[in-house]
Amino acid sequence: MKKLFLIGIVILLLCGCEGEKNVESYISSDKALVSINYPVTNINILDDKISAYVNQTYYNFKKMKSTIKPELNISYTYKEINSEIVNVSIKTEIITDKTINKIKTFTYNKNNDKFLTMEDLVGDLEGFDYEIKKELLEKYQDADMEYLSNISYDYFTIDDDNLTLYFNPTEIKSKYEELIYLDIPLDSLKLLINIDEFEENDTYLSIKKRNISLDDKVVALTFDDGPSKYTEKILDVLKKYDACGTFFLIGNKVDFYRDVLKRMINEGSEIGNHSYDHKLLTRLSKKQFEEEINKTQDAIKKATGFTPLLFRPTYGGYTDLLKSYTDLKFVLWDVDSRDWQVKTKSKILQNVLPNVKSGSIILMHDNHEYSLNALNDIISNLKKQGYKFVTVSELLELKNLRENE
Numbered sequence: 001m002k003k004l005f006l007i008g009i010v011i012l013l014l015c016g017c018e019g020e021k022n023v024e025s026y027i028s029s030d031k032a033l034v035s036i037n038y039p040v041t042n043i044n045i046l047d048d049k050i051s052a053y054v055n056q057t058y059y060n061f062k063k064m065k066s067t068i069k070p071e072l073n074i075s076y077t078y079k080e081i082n083s084e085i086v087n088v089s090i091k092t093e094i095i096t097d098k099t100i101n102k103i104k105t106f107t108y109n110k111n112n113d114k115f116l117t118m119e120d121l122v123g124d125l126e127g128f129d130y131e132i133k134k135e136l137l138e139k140y141q142d143a144d145m146e147y148l149s150n151i152s153y154d155y156f157t158i159d160d161d162n163l164t165l166y167f168n169p170t171e172i173k174s175k176y177e178e179l180i181y182l183d184i185p186l187d188s189l190k191l192l193i194n195i196d197e198f199e200e201n202d203t204y205l206s207i208k209k210r211n212i213s214l215d216d217k218v219v220a221l222t223f224d225d226g227p228s229k230y231t232e233k234i235l236d237v238l239k240k241y242d243a244c245g246t247f248f249l250i251g252n253k254v255d256f257y258r259d260v261l262k263r264m265i266n267e268g269s270e271i272g273n274h275s276y277d278h279k280l281l282t283r284l285s286k287k288q289f290e291e292e293i294n295k296t297q298d299a300i301k302k303a304t305g306f307t308p309l310l311f312r313p314t315y316g317g318y319t320d321l322l323k324s325y326t327d328l329k330f331v332l333w334d335v336d337s338r339d340w341q342v343k344t345k346s347k348i349l350q351n352v353l354p355n356v357k358s359g360s361i362i363l364m365h366d367n368h369e370y371s372l373n374a375l376n377d378i379i380s381n382l383k384k385q386g387y388k389f390v391t392v393s394e395l396l397e398l399k400n401l402r403e404n405e
């Protein structure tokens with residue numbers, strides 16, 4: 001008995017110390033356009049700080065006045081620098097009558113339960129400070145010396161190539177709106193910590209083919225704003241009915257759910273692009289829009305080997321000009337579950353089932369549990385009516401074939 005108890009404790013210690021990492025995601029277009037995405041690392045002290053910061057930012061945002069529809073975008077980067085140190089950045093963009101950009105970063109050492117400062121990274125902060133100010137003046141020639149003398153090195157991220165320092169706009173000059181940043185190549189630095197090389201996983205791809213004939217009744221289920229902790233459960237339901245979906249993913253979350261993405265492809269679902277940070281696209285420049293698309297394409301390709309062909313615009317908002325900036329096919333929907341708004345299974349079923357016809361594209365979301373709760377009933381009901389489930393690409397191909405028949 002005692003032995004069993006001990007084994008139990010060892011097993012608990014082995015698997016219990018760190019749960020699954022995931023991304024918390026809140027997206028809404030009610031009174032304001034809100035896209036909040038941030039990582040849950042399962043390091044309690046770090047998660048508490050991140051969620052407190054995000055909640056405070058959202059609270060402040062809700063009190064802001066604006067003559068245009070206000071928009072809040074909270075996005076993040078997450079990097080395991082080595083087996084002990086995690087680096088998270090939280091970027092905030094607030095668009096009201098003016099635009100505000102802010103950043104906060106957290107670098108945490110799990111081994112000694114400490115947040116790391118720049119001094120912990122570079123040692124001699126004085127020499128570092130001199131070099132950085134020199135480079136900042138080169139890059140931002142109109143920087144104000146008085147502002148510059150007060151800069152701090154609180155915010156930084158580390159990726160495979162660079163240590164990136166961030167400065168909130170007002171640290172350089174009062175009028176800047178964009179975040180100020182400086183990339184410093186890692187090769188040029190002698191850091192006091194080790195940085196693990198990124199391990200490239202073998203990517204693989206085996207797309208399942210379905211037998212569909214020209215006169216089949218077909219329907220495409222689409223899921224926006226994932227992946228999330230609910231996505232695997234959605235895949236379970238799809239699998240149970242031998243159905244499939246098209247998942248329009250938010251790029252910044254992809255690295256957290258690489259296995260889920262592989263499962264989507266292997267089980268016959270399709271992956272589409274839903275931008276990197278879920279900003280309202282019609283407010284972006286061409287360059288910003290391309291960045292939103294390309295970063296997501298790269299992340300999905302890196303995770304699965306598959307490069308998406310489809311794009312779903314955030315909040316359904318786009319212009320012909322935006323469309324002309326990319327080769328990806330813009331995909332909207334004709335049946336809207338309004339799952340994020342109505343929340344209950346019965347209302348979701350009411351919004352979906354009476355409105356489906358052959359060739360329909362149904363809009364749902366997999367960043368919360370609402371559509372998941374209704375999915376069983378949606379699929380079994382449509383199956384009984386003789387519908388076959390196809391991906392959006394298959395649906396478009398079928399439409400093409402039918403038109404050319």
Ligand code: ZN
Pocket residue numbers: 027224225274278314315
């Ligand atoms: Zn969306």
